[in-house]
Amino acid sequence: MTSNARGNLPPLSLHVPEPKFRPGDAVDYSHIAIPAAGAQARPDEGCVAAETHPLCLDMVRVLDEDHRAIGPWDPKLDADTLRRMLRTMALTRAFDDRMYRGQRQGKTSFYMKCTGEEATSVAPAMALADDDMVFPSYRQQGILISRGYPLVEMVNQIYSNRADKLKGRQLPIMYSARDYSFFTISGNLATQYPQAVGWAMASAIKGDSRIAATWIGEGSTAEGDFHAAMTFAAVYNAPVIFNVVNNQWAISSFSGFAGAERTTFAARAIGYGIAGIRVDGNDPLAVYAATRWAADRARSNGGPTLIEHFTYRAEGHSTSDDPGQYRSAQEREEWPLGDPIMRLKRHLIALGEWSDEQHDAMDRELMDHVKAATKEAEKNGILGHGLHHPFHTMFEDVFEELPWHLKEQSEQAIRERRIKWPEWKES
Numbered sequence: 453m454t455s456n457a458r459g460n461l462p463p464l465s466l467h468v469p470e471p472k473f474r475p476g477d478a479v480d481y482s483h484i485a486i487p488a489a490g491a492q493a494r495p496d497e498g499c500v501a502a503e504t505h506p507l508c509l510d511m512v513r514v515l516d517e518d519h520r521a522i523g524p525w526d527p528k529l530d531a532d533t534l535r536r537m538l539r540t541m542a543l544t545r546a547f548d549d550r551m552y553r554g555q556r557q558g559k560t561s562f563y564m565k566c567t568g569e570e571a572t573s574v575a576p577a578m579a580l581a582d583d584d585m586v587f588p589s590y591r592q593q594g595i596l597i598s599r600g601y602p603l604v605e606m607v608n609q610i611y612s613n614r615a616d617k618l619k620g621r622q623l624p625i626m627y628s629a630r631d632y633s634f635f636t637i638s639g640n641l642a643t644q645y646p647q648a649v650g651w652a653m654a655s656a657i658k659g660d661s662r663i664a665a666t667w668i669g670e671g672s673t674a675e676g677d678f679h680a681a682m683t684f685a686a687v688y689n690a691p692v693i694f695n696v697v698n699n700q701w702a703i704s705s706f707s708g709f710a711g712a713e714r715t716t717f718a719a720r721a722i723g724y725g726i727a728g729i730r731v732d733g734n735d736p737l738a739v740y741a742a743t744r745w746a747a748d749r750a751r752s753n754g755g756p757t758l759i760e761h762f763t764y765r766a767e768g769h770s771t772s773d774d775p776g777q778y779r780s781a782q783e784r785e786e787w788p789l790g791d792p793i794m795r796l797k798r799h800l801i802a803l804g805e806w807s808d809e810q811h812d813a814m815d816r817e818l819m820d821h822v823k824a825a826t827k828e829a830e831k832n833g834i835l836g837h838g839l840h841h842p843f844h845t846m847f848e849d850v851f852e853e854l855p856w857h858l859k860e861q862s863e864q865a866i867r868e869r870r871i872k873w874p875e876w877k878e879s
């Protein structure tokens with residue numbers, strides 16, 4: 453290769469990020485700075501954005517080592533609300549566990565868990581109004597569960613069966629629930645960000661009082677859509693909350709490939725001149741408090757806030773992934789911020805409002821609850837058992853009147869199917 457190097461100038465080189473730990477490595481997280489709970493200032497919701505910027509390099513934490521809630525960010529929730537939060541997170545985990553097993557049993561082709569990240573969807577859902585519009589990624593099933601969406605409907609979608617409201621047209625787990633102000637999940641990463649800003653701008657243009665909130669993985673912040681959304685929101689001061697769920701991994705790429713070696717994801721807010729908060733994503737009370745702060749700010753025309761949830765993806769990316777191939781199994785146990793369900797459980801016990809026995813009984817009850825929902829959904833069919841949506845529906849719902857060439861294709865498809873499977877009956 454010819455070199456254009458001149459004189460004694462050093463040859464240019466690139467930095468290629470490499471994760472600290474690979475399979476088999478001992479894990480040491482001492483490089484991660486974990487500030488004391490309760491030590492972070494809480495600026496007024498109406499402050500200038502720059503006042504929040506120190507928080508972008510810090511970490512808002514409420515639950516301390518003794519499981520107490522302390523400091524100015526303590527949202528001071530009553531015990532019933534805390535128990536509801538705990539239950540919703542535990543239900544989300546129970547649902548994930550059962551659906552994962554369902555995939556292994558061949559009942560669906562695909563599933564994605566959010567284990568370890570439950571606080572980043574359940575706590576925000578509780579801090580928002582139920583009709584605030586959410587634009588999630590695929591890892592916020594906790595929002596739907598929090599809003600009381602029927603589990604049976606979720607399972608119908610996951611099994612792509614004949615009761616699936618989306619008629620098998622979406623990948624399993626890519627829900628859509630207009631009545632629950634839950635925007636359709638897209639497999640194309642980051643598209644939800646500009647959509648959320650557009651919706652928020654429309655809400656403001658109409659003089660409505662509802663705000664938008666959106667979620668993205670840290671890896672997906674490398675997409676152009678993320679930055680386009682931030683620019684629009686900053687320029688028009690749109691009433692939107694940007695959540696970045698930094699779970700350290702984007703399938704097998706670590707956060708360094710999205711810029712984590714240089715600064716925090718919350719610090720993106722500084723460049724756009726909007727409010728930003730970095731929060732302990734495994735501390736449900738801190739997540740709740742940060743979301744409530746951002747929601748109050750947006751609702752009073754204070755504009756957008758970027759919240760980075762610092763958390764850890766405790767399991768594989770999806771049922772198609774094997775994290776044992778690229779990261780150390782020790783990472784999960786060594787993760788310095790613990791587990792969100794355990795932390796809230798211990799807090800409630802410390803308050804004298806919960807016990808191990810109650811927790812175990814709740815887990816058993818939730819398992820039965822999820823099991824009953826799956827059994828109910830299975831009556832409508834599972835993958836490969838033929839009880840999916842009628843074949844011809846594939847051609848419906850796009851055009852008011854089906855164009856001639858699609859009509860022909862539809863007839864041809866049905867004809868060929870009859871030849872291939874003579875026993876098949878169109879329902």
Ligand SMILES: Cc1ncc(C[n+]2csc(CCOP(=O)(O)OP(=O)(O)O)c2C)c(N)n1
Pocket residue numbers: 591639640641668669670671672673697699701702703765769
């Ligand atoms: C535009 C686009 N690029 C790539 C993919 C493939 N893909 C799906 S999920 C994923 C990783 C995303 O990681 P992150 O944003 O950190 O979210 P997480 O899965 O950790 O929640 C990738 C690369 C895709 N679906 N869309």
Ligand SMILES: [Mg+2]
Pocket residue numbers: 669670671697698699700701702703
């Ligand atoms: Mg990620």
